[in-house]
Amino acid sequence: MAQLEINGISKSYGKKTVLDSFSAKMSDGVYGLLGPNGAGKTTLINIIAGILSADCGNISINGVDKAKSGKAYYNSIGFMPQYPKFYPNYTAAEIMEYMAALKGVENKERGNELLNFVNLYDSRDKKVGAFSGGMRQRLAIAAAMSNDPEILILDEPTAGLDPIERIRFRNIISQLGTDRIILIATHIVSDVEYMAERIILLNEGKIIKDMPCDELCKSIEGKVWQYSPQGGDFDLPRYIKKHKVSEISHMLGMRIISDGPPAENAVSVTPKLDDVFLYYLDSMKTDGAEKDVEQ
Amino acid sequence: MKKILTLSRFELKKLFIKKSLMVIIAFMCLFNIINIVRHYNIYADGGLNDGMFNRAKYTVLKLYGGELTEEKLNEIYRMKSQAQELAASGNYSLKYDPDKYYCGYAFGDAMIFIELADEAKRLADYSDNFSKLVSESEELLKKDFINDYYKKINQKATEIYSSRELTALTNNKGISDFFDYKFSSVLCIILLILGTVLIFTADRDAGADVYLESSVNGKGKSAAAKLIASSLYTLALTLLFFVIDLISFMVLLRIDGLEQPLYSLSSYFSTPLTMPIWQFIILYFLFRILGFLCITAVTSAITVILKTPILSVIASFALFMAMIVCKTYCLSDSKRWINLFNPLVPITAPKYLKRYDAMNIFSEPVIFIGATALCVLIITALAVCTVMALSSLKGASRKRGGVKNV
Structure with missing residues (x-):
């Protein structure tokens, strides 16, 4: 060995x-x-x-x-x-x-x-x-x-x-x-x-x-959220700027990394390695994401 | 050693990464042959060549050449006298008559016999002329005013030049042109620089230098393999051009008599060497190898230091130009020592062996070309050591480091 x-x-x-x-x-x-x-x-x-x-x-x-x-x-x-x-x-x-x-x-x-x-x-x-x-x-x-x-x-x-x-x-x-x-x-x-x-x-x-x-x-369990925005006037580009978004899907909505729920109907999901990468290595955004509720 | 030789095979193959080098070599060989034919095809008609006259001279030489017996000499002198009388009288036909005259013209034949007789006399009188010089040297040795260094020179001259004799008339004059021919050396040096730089930069250019730097045999042994590969390339190139030159001159100038002593050539009449011409050809080849190997080694060192191909080629050619300048202009006693380290000197060795050319080194007369050969060998060894030392440094070729790729 x-x-x-x-x-x-x-x-x-x-x-x-x-x-x-x-x-x-x-x-x-x-x-x-x-x-x-x-x-x-x-x-x-x-x-x-x-x-x-x-x-x-x-x-x-x-x-x-x-x-x-x-x-x-x-x-x-x-x-x-x-x-x-x-x-x-x-x-x-x-x-x-x-x-x-x-x-x-x-x-x-x-x-x-x-x-x-x-x-x-x-x-x-x-x-x-x-x-x-x-x-x-x-x-x-x-x-x-x-x-x-x-x-x-x-x-x-x-x-x-x-x-x-x-x-x-x-x-x-x-x-x-x-x-x-x-x-x-x-x-x-x-x-x-x-x-x-x-x-x-x-x-x-x-x-x-x-x-x-x-x-x-597991280290970021409870920090990965699935969120599907409702309403036709949702400003997606601005939302992406404000939050750590690891995935956007037309079917499932957005996958967001945040210490707390980013929106009322956000659901906690099992973290993947992409989420881990974004959580620890993306220094562009702060955890002010949870302060920003859906527009 | 076996591993280094295996690696050398692969290093040689890197020469062929750029097919353009092979094309350039082929072109240079052709260019060289064309240059020799253009300037030395004296038996062909056309241009400035007096082909008919030279062919006639050759025919006469074949008839009257060989061992110079008393009888033959007298016959040649008689032919010369007749020729001189004819030329002086003006009473000769201007009509072209190839059946009657070797070159077709009476005056032409007269000139041929005058030249033949002069050459025969030079050979016949050689021994007597040098006996006089030797006697004068011996007389000079007895004088008090002469210093130790010149005493030794005269002593050596006495030993070398006594008992010399020339007994045969041959068509070996053309070999002097071969010894003086420099054009192929220039072509060879250009190709050596290009090929050597290629061998030492191929890894970095191909992006494969990381494999060498992360392998157990990638530094010292690879550097040794590159040196061996570039040496083999040098040997092959030197041999190629040497053979092309020799064969071209032998064929074009119809050279024979290579078994005659070197001093039988008029421009080498006072050479300190007593060997036959064919042996001197071999010695000349060995001197050329030494000079070219030195250039290869120095180019290798420059390339390992500078790392980039373009800079290395420019620096090597600049050094080559400096060598030419030193060789041409550093001729006085005070500046001559610079050329002790100049590899162009052994490459043009025959020039320095036309006469007894010695240097005063600690009051001892040392043949200049011999001293140069030793110094050039030292420079070569130093360059090789530099290549090995620098190649063994960790990350020696890694200027880019990890910054760009982090």
Whole structure:
């Protein structure tokens, strides 16, 4: 069982603090790192992947500090960047062979096994320049798995994928997550909702919440309301400006995040992860929503 | 080592990311061949080429060339005398008669035999001329006013130039043109800079640098692999242009006599080397490899420092221009030391081996090209160390960091 411990990681660029004393402990399973753009997700995973160095703090894998393990640290890491790119004149098979050489993998068949796993074996002799976005993502996952890492880090893995590719990708991740740590950095809530057992909410470099998915949803129980406005002269745009509205449906009305009922006939509903995201990470609105009753 | 060689294969493949480089190489080769044919096709008619005259000279050389026996020399001198009398008398036919004259004209044939005799005399008198110089050197050594450094130079000259002899007349003059030919070196340097910058920036350009930075062999071993790949590219390019040049000159100028000593060439009559011409061709090739590898290593270091392809190419070409300026203008004794570190010097090594060209290093005469080769080797090693050191730094290529992608 793999153990990843991150202690007090901070990173600044000039006066801007991108990460502020980030600490977390992870063992085998899938973890979602959720946050809006600019939260510090990519910086954090770049530090864990060994691409960037932190200003302070330390990271250890299985109790061994990264600084002490030296180059051996990278043997435990598999990294898939956002919008993965490869050399366009290489074939998929060559990419896997190159990755194996970069990661010091001796097993020559590993590349083909991984291509088969991600359903790219038939395209192994095709040049990567001709791959679709979904094929490139799958190749990137295979490349990240070359060294059978204990810790697999995925940066926005489903960005730009169509629904079918997205489902395919989730299935791959679910299969991989049983015997390693998988850390998925994303701002697409639905991805982690299906895949992650534990969610870390990050905003402006700080951890907001770090708990299992179901507990996170329970933490805002009684703060999510379903409301269907009545009357023809209802000013929807103004209402949206005033309240945290997570969903608008013609059939069901609005789903509103509020500490108290936003209107007389608002009904409390079971929170979802989208609601959690909005509740903790949307800093645009305050809880003055309950003061504003229906017009 | 096996891992580095495997990585080198993939680094070489990155050269082919941009097909334009291969097109440029092919175009440069063709351009080079056209340039050689244009300037050195002396046996063809047309333009400024006096093809008929040169072909006739070649025919006469084939008839009278080879080992210079007493009998042959006398025959050549006799032909020269006849030619000089004919030319002086003015009593010769102006009619084109290829059956009677080698080049078709009486005056033309006369000129051919005068040139042939002059060349034969130069070869025959070589030994005597240098014996006189050696005797003069030996006399000079006995004088008190001469300082230690010049004593040593004269001693070395005495050792080198004594017992030299030339005994054969061949058509090897054209090989001097090959040694002096510089155009392909310029083309080679342009291609080296473009290819080397490509190897070292391909990862960042392709957006694949993150894979290297998050892999155990992605820093030091990859940098070593890139250096090996760029060295192999340099060797291949150097060999390609060298072979093209040599074959072109050999064919166009109908060169033979490569087994003759280097000093048989008129422009190399006082070279300190005693090896045959074919060995000097190999030595010249090795000097070129050294010079080009230095340029490759320095370009690699510039690219690792500057990171972006355009800046790296500009900086490398600027340095190349500076090298040309130093080579052209730093010729005086006080400025010459700058060219010790100039890789263009070994690339044009034959120029520095036409005579005994020594530098005073701690009162010892050191052959300039030898000292330069050593210094260029040191520069190459320093550049390689710089590449390895900078590549091993964490996030060395990550200027973008995480700021844009947070």
